[in-house]
Amino acid sequence: MRFEILTIFPEMFRGFFEHGVVSRAQKNGLVGIGVRDLREFTHDRHRTVDDRPFGGGEGMVLKAEPLAEGLAALGVVPVADRDDATRLRETVVLLSAQGRPFTQTVARELAGLDRVVLICGRYEGVDERVNEMYCDRELSIGDYVLSGGELAAAVVLDAVMRLVPGVLGNEASSEFESFGAGDAAITSSVDVEGVPRSQHGAGGLLDYPHYTRPAEFRGVAVPEVLMGGDHAAVRKWRREQQLRKTLRNRPDLLAQAQLSAEDRKVLERLRVELVDEI
């Protein structure tokens, strides 16, 4: 899989791409990343990439020509001229606070493509004709405004890349975490005794809390159930913790989550218990 990034600040990505999973994925040949400087595609002495907005107002706007040339250098044609095979294999994304929310579901969809082109806006944004002509998606990483699309591109790249098969050592680790398909992929999320099948299966819920050694840290002990070696009890406790975290921090996710009858009972109890917090 290949990512291409168009930006006026290519250096911003260097440190990020040289560490951890992103670096390993490139070394293993699973993921390729290209970063292109928009100024390469300018023709004036000052290498101008921005101009004043038509209609007046604050700030500057990224010009269409350098972006269109940068996209052409990557072999990207306007959406209207793209053939079906290309549409199925690649996407051209404008990072934008006005975009559709970037979620784990979108990340999973992008991880199935061969190429993701990411356009980083700056200033007041990008000339809208670039969006209309070349981008098949406009994505926002959250309801806040960043000063540029570079951090957003790095977020999208990281979240997508780790879902590419082989990138994470343990394939299950992306499936069974917050927002993962997890137990949702299993017909019934509980076994005959009503114990969740998966230790971690997120099934649309947030992940459970994790602990490591020492067993006691500054007087605070690890929950006892995790020390006892009773795997069914651990699974049950973890599922309750997932429900608790999701109810407390992201109750909106519960409507879509894969919930068993037992989960629903636990939630009823938690709603009473956490009444002052939710």
Ligand code: SAM
């Ligand atoms: N005028 C724009 C608005 O109000 O929506 C904000 C422009 S912002 C200062 C500059 C660039 O940062 C945008 O063009 C976009 O590429 C990026 N950006 C800002 N917030 C973002 C977000 N939440 N998600 C993705 N990209 C974002």
